[in-house]
Amino acid sequence: MRADAQRNRDQIVAAAQIHFRESGFDVPMEEIARGAGVGVGTLYRRFPDRDSLIWATAQAVLRDLADMAETAWREEPDAWAALCRFLRGCAERRLGALASAIEPRLHASIQSDPELRSSRQTVSDLVERMTAAAKADGAMRPDVSPAEVGLLMTVRIYTPSDMSDDQAMRRVVDIVLDGLRTGREPDPRKATQARSGCR
Amino acid sequence: MRADAQRNRDQIVAAAQIHFRESGFDVPMEEIARGAGVGVGTLYRRFPDRDSLIWATAQAVLRDLADMAETAWREEPDAWAALCRFLRGCAERRLGALASAIEPRLHASIQSDPELRSSRQTVSDLVERMTAAAKADGAMRPDVSPAEVGLLMTVRIYTPSDMSDDQAMRRVVDIVLDGLRTGREPDPRKATQARSGCR
Amino acid sequence: MRADAQRNRDQIVAAAQIHFRESGFDVPMEEIARGAGVGVGTLYRRFPDRDSLIWATAQAVLRDLADMAETAWREEPDAWAALCRFLRGCAERRLGALASAIEPRLHASIQSDPELRSSRQTVSDLVERMTAAAKADGAMRPDVSPAEVGLLMTVRIYTPSDMSDDQAMRRVVDIVLDGLRTGREPDPRKATQARSGCR
Amino acid sequence: MRADAQRNRDQIVAAAQIHFRESGFDVPMEEIARGAGVGVGTLYRRFPDRDSLIWATAQAVLRDLADMAETAWREEPDAWAALCRFLRGCAERRLGALASAIEPRLHASIQSDPELRSSRQTVSDLVERMTAAAKADGAMRPDVSPAEVGLLMTVRIYTPSDMSDDQAMRRVVDIVLDGLRTGREPDPRKATQARSGCR
């Protein structure tokens, strides 16, 4: 039954991630439970209160984020491309919404949790490395600090209903990335993918 | 006695704006009433339910936003400068937070309210005008649409506790504005105001 | 409406006293509210949680107990008679049940609350005075300390269903009082009232 | 494997006795199971519901009580001494707490269970015999009925935290026993054991 339990736990965290994103961190626990296909009791067995569930969600997201940063750094041909991929990944994950929601609730424990600490460290190390390398390559403006890149990781926008949230985020991140680059193509072609082609 | 009533109303809207910003749109009505120095009963006399209070808040903010846009357009020496001032004003007002919170609740009525409609129209007209003029002036990249500027109006970030929220927002908007500009200074000097100096 | 509210508050405390006595300190809050003829919300407005209601009950009981002790001391012809009346009053109020229930929950705050402190002081002063005087009169055994009388204040028993709880308590207290007296009637007549005639 | 099962059962009843005494009869089943070193499932295999566990606890206590009464009657030199020992034994076992808790829950079945019936019978027979003999010996007041002794079996008190529960109970029982005796030493010496020395 260990296998079952683990599967349930995973489903709960997955459902929580979805519901938190869709309906905010105040969604009824029962809805999350329903989304995970379990009873409330099961949810509460694993996560004694709402905060601990938010916590688990945050861990999952941060872990995933750290992975993503490492992959980007490893796979992309240069630092600037890695940074682009990383910031787009942050946007896709709606990092800003998560961070804003978590901070006021879990302030105290955020610093102390070793798991979280480690993921954060990984991420901030890589941001620093990517930033430095991209500047050294001459691809990125030298007057933007890693702390500022940290801010950009959490950019959010309001998406009007006649647009897809993902698409809107992508456009905004592209503009932001353009704000970070040094050169500017002599003839910037129209369109998202053109503008954000990282090299 | 009419004066009293009006003063109450204004205090309530002011308190609501503060509380909505600080604690989200789910803050207990009683807290808002306390913040306004009135009883809940009085609050409900003016605003029959939470939505109508959010509504009033939105109107106030939008009206203020439209004023701000007009002033920028009127007072700034060129379109690009006006656009900069306008987007910075949006950021200062945390427009993104307001919009995100209002939309899901008031979706239906948002289109129909004439007051809101008018402010929205003013704003979007001015955005279009500023964008077109800035492009014509050669100050702004031609491949960014007014709709994209609309997205940028609602940019939000998560501010870590070791930084002022206002300062962080300013930095991010500066980077965004840099993403919108055509030329890039050959030697961008360090510092926020230098980078984003609108001219 | 202050009058209404006060009446409601009193009714709630009264209902709580009854329900706590009848069904223990775990009775559903809703039942207490129903007993008081109010909604749960009203109950929670006055008493934010169960403990604060228990607390209020304890205050009421202790205040009443202090009054009772003072009345006994003032009205009875001698100290022994006052002590008898006092201990019977404690038994009638089921002081033991109350004390046992309150202690584990409210341990911390019990010492600090000034209201409670004052009633306790009144009671323990009077117990000491009654004990000393009754011994001086030769009515009470000299080898029983005030602290031991304090224990006797909280005597409880289990009453089988074929007997009235009050009657059973009275019999037991009579026996206890006999254990405290010095002399013994040469010819103790049968029956409760005979045995416990205080002089 | 039968031995295992029996050991489990015994551990559960033992743990139940402890937890019921410490935390009342509402203590979570899981806690009892943990105290017994088994899973809840095992507990429920032996005792289909909470009542049946209370039941088993009651049986164990009553059996033990009957043994104790018989031993006292057999070993003590006279009836009064036996009664003293018996009532002290009841106090030590906190019979009052057990009885109060069991009665409201198991009312219906209490009369019918043959095992319980038999222990009860043994006890009440012995109480009657001890009472009659002690009166005949002139050691006990003739105006106290066996039913009243039955009440005294369940005496409980609230023990303030600066005193041992056992010690407090002993003092109270001593006073009660003094209330039952005929003669009174002309010069009652101080101290618990002196006062209650049964002979």
Add this chain to the structure above:
DNA sequence: TATGAATGAGTTTTCATTCAT
């Protein structure tokens, strides 16, 4: 057979909204 995971009914608690004063 032992285990502990899952379930869901029952309680507690909160708060938007109504209403008596």
Add this chain to the structure above:
DNA sequence: GATGAATGAAAACTCATTCAT
């Protein structure tokens, strides 16, 4: 008109009991 008390529906949370492993 203002006030804050009352209400009750909704959400959080607990735990007895069942059941899959």
